[in-house]
Amino acid sequence: MNSRPVARLDSMSKKNGAGGPRDRGRAQSLVVPGQDLGESEGQEVGHGVIVMEGRLRATKNGRIRNQGSTVSIEPLHTRYIPRPGDLAIGYIEGCTNNIWFVELGAPFNAILPMSLGPGKVEFGGTRSVMDVGEAILCRVQEVEETHSSVVTMKGMGLRKIRSGVIEEIDPHLLGRLIGKGGESLKRLKEDAECRVIVADNGRMWIDGDLDGILEVRRQLDLMTVESRPIPVGGGH
Amino acid sequence: MGGYGDVQMIDENGKRVDGRGPGDLRDITIETDVVPVADGSCRMTWGTNEVIVAVYGPMECHPRKLQRQDRAVLDVAYNMAPFSTTDRMRPGFNRRSREISKVTKDALESVVLLELYPRSKIRISIEVLSAEAGTRCVGLTAASVALADAGVPMTDMVVSVASGKINDVVVCDLNKEEDNYGEADLPMGILPNSGQLVFLQMDGDLSQEEFNQAWQYNMDAAQTIHNFMVDSLKGGEA
Numbered sequence: 001m002n003s004r005p006v007a008r009l010d011s012m013s014k015k016n017g018a019g020g021p022r023d024r025g026r027a028q029s030l031v032v033p034g035q036d037l038g039e040s041e042g043q044e045v046g047h048g049v050i051v052m053e054g055r056l057r058a059t060k061n062g063r064i065r066n067q068g069s070t071v072s073i074e075p076l077h078t079r080y081i082p083r084p085g086d087l088a089i090g091y092i093e094g095c096t097n098n099i100w101f102v103e104l105g106a107p108f109n110a111i112l113p114m115s116l117g118p119g120k121v122e123f124g125g126t127r128s129v130m131d132v133g134e135a136i137l138c139r140v141q142e143v144e145e146t147h148s149s150v151v152t153m154k155g156m157g158l159r160k161i162r163s164g165v166i167e168e169i170d171p172h173l174l175g176r177l178i179g180k181g182g183e184s185l186k187r188l189k190e191d192a193e194c195r196v197i198v199a200d201n202g203r204m205w206i207d208g209d210l211d212g213i214l215e216v217r218r219q220l221d222l223m224t225v226e227s228r229p230i231p232v233g234g235g236h
Numbered sequence: 237m238g239g240y241g242d243v244q245m246i247d248e249n250g251k252r253v254d255g256r257g258p259g260d261l262r263d264i265t266i267e268t269d270v271v272p273v274a275d276g277s278c279r280m281t282w283g284t285n286e287v288i289v290a291v292y293g294p295m296e297c298h299p300r301k302l303q304r305q306d307r308a309v310l311d312v313a314y315n316m317a318p319f320s321t322t323d324r325m326r327p328g329f330n331r332r333s334r335e336i337s338k339v340t341k342d343a344l345e346s347v348v349l350l351e352l353y354p355r356s357k358i359r360i361s362i363e364v365l366s367a368e369a370g371t372r373c374v375g376l377t378a379a380s381v382a383l384a385d386a387g388v389p390m391t392d393m394v395v396s397v398a399s400g401k402i403n404d405v406v407v408c409d410l411n412k413e414e415d416n417y418g419e420a421d422l423p424m425g426i427l428p429n430s431g432q433l434v435f436l437q438m439d440g441d442l443s444q445e446e447f448n449q450a451w452q453y454n455m456d457a458a459q460t461i462h463n464f465m466v467d468s469l470k471g472g473e474a
Contacts, residue, residue: 030470033384034347034392034429048389050349057429059349059389061469077276077387079294093296107294107308107356146305147355 030076031058037071046072080106080171080201082149086140089166089203090151091133095126102138105168105201108147112138116152118160135161137197137205157197164195164207167220171202176223192216243417245402252414258407261397261457266378266468268385276386278468280378283411286366287374289382297357308353312341314375316364336372337362343376343396343425343435349389358388369415370398373423376435381465391427393465394434395458398423399450406446408453422450428462431455 031037037049037056045051048060049071058064062075082088082104090102093109100112114121121129130136137158143149153159169177178185178198189196192215194208206216250258262283271277274290281287297303314336316325340362348358360382362375373396380393400410402418410421420442425435442450 032393032466032469033390034427035466036429050391052391057391059391060387061384062387075387077385079275079387103296107296107353109296147353 029064031064031073032061033059042069044070046070048073048075077170078172082106082140082143084140084142086200088138088140088151088201089135089199089205090138091135092130094132097124098126100126100130102151105203110149110151112151116154118153130160135166137161161205164205165213166203166205167217168203169220169224173223174202188216188219245414245417246405252407254411258405259453261409261460264461264464266381266464268381268468276382278378278382278385280374282374284366284368285371285374287371287378288363288365289378290361291382291386293358294353294356297355303355306354307350308356308358310341310344311357311359312337314340314362316367320364320367339435340376340379343394344379346434347390347392347394348383352389369410369412373398376425377461381468384469392429394425395428395461396423396425396435397454397457397461399453401442401446406449408457424454426455426458428458
């Protein structure tokens with residue numbers, strides 16, 4: 001067969017002029033999955049980067065970050081991955097006699113055993129305490145490598161959510177929402193005169209009067225639109 | 237195929253029914269982020285084909301019996317809208333959509349880093365709004381853009397394109413007439429950064445030389461299409 005691959009890793013880098021992440025002026029550039037990022041020698045591999053045949057390769061759509069010798073990608077879109085200690089807002093998705101299953105917006109559900117639930121619960125009485133579809137404020141207790149994870153409701157302020165509304169934003173926008181030292185979030189709370197509890201999984205509980213809730217929603221929409229690098233409706 | 241071997245579809249100068257040369261592609265446009273509620277999405281038009289792909293996940297895998305303890309599973313659903321063809325398409329799954337869903341899933345499984353998300357599921361819905369010819373290629377290509385848009389880690393994006401034979405001439409990217417009345421069709425799924433194949437089908441017969449020519453057309457076309465995909469994901473930014 002006289003076929004030949006049109007692009008090899010080495011020819012790609014020449015064509016795109018991407019001499020790798022060490023190139024100056026390209027430190028912030030957007031990359032796409034499969035893009036060659038130069039030689040892997042002397043480079044540490046960070047988030048969203050893998051080594052294939054001695055070269056660095058992007059696996060996500062995002063911006064390149066170089067910190068020291070570590071090359072990583074800050075993705076444009078992410079899904080929440082639970083970590084122990086995270087504050088999370090979850091929805092009850094099912095229950096057995098002594099366990100609730102909690103949906104956190106993550107790639108896998110967490111369990112909430114009766115022993116870690118809110119107060120004393122009779123065996124078989126899980127559903128009368130928290131029913132399917134109800135929202136809870138909980139904390140991630142542990143996440144195993146196999147992705148089985150446990151949340152707890154034992155702790156300060158952890159409870160079933162009975163009032164207000166829950167809004168969702170992409171988890172990677174949380175930093176922008178909260179701001180330096182919680183400055184932006186504080187301003188948002190003051191402007192809207194609302195209680196806002198932001199969980200690490202990108203969900204937030206907003207409690208207050210209707211005008212305040214609408215104000216918070218408006219601000220969130222604004223932020224979500226701003227963060228979009230690609231204008232909707234673009235094309236060729 | 238077809239049985240209309242005497243239909244003249246290419247003239248002696250190599251000009252085809254729609255005015256293209258043998259190696260030319262139809263017009264392609266790609267847009268991302270077209271389904272706001274989805275984690276990632278893509279609208280792709282290719283000639284008069286139009287396809288929308290939405291990606292959800294990775295998320296908890298239901299039903300649980302489909303879960304894999306060591307990796308995520310892909311749930312690919314290819315569907316043609318009833319109005320996508322001139323004959324009304326009966327809604328729902330059929331033999332053809334099942335086959336295309338399966339080959340698309342197999343192709344994508346070789347690029348998505350599934351082992352990063354054990355017990356999870358990634359749902360990919362491919363909806364064909366307007367079908368001309370080569371919708372499986374459009375669906376697969378658009379699905380890789382939508383996956384990239386969703387932030388799903390992949391070693392490469394799959395570019396899919398077909399070449400075929402009409403009136404004993406090998407041509408790239410068959411249109412409706414060429415697909416129906418031509419002699420052969422060779423759709424391929426190509427990883428543009430390594431030139432590897434993840435998907436290959438053949439309908440009709442090609443000689444060794446014809447196969448090589450079709451292969452070469454597909455490989456060249458894949459680079460062109462890949463540039464479009466990269467552009468759409470970068471949104472015009474370098």
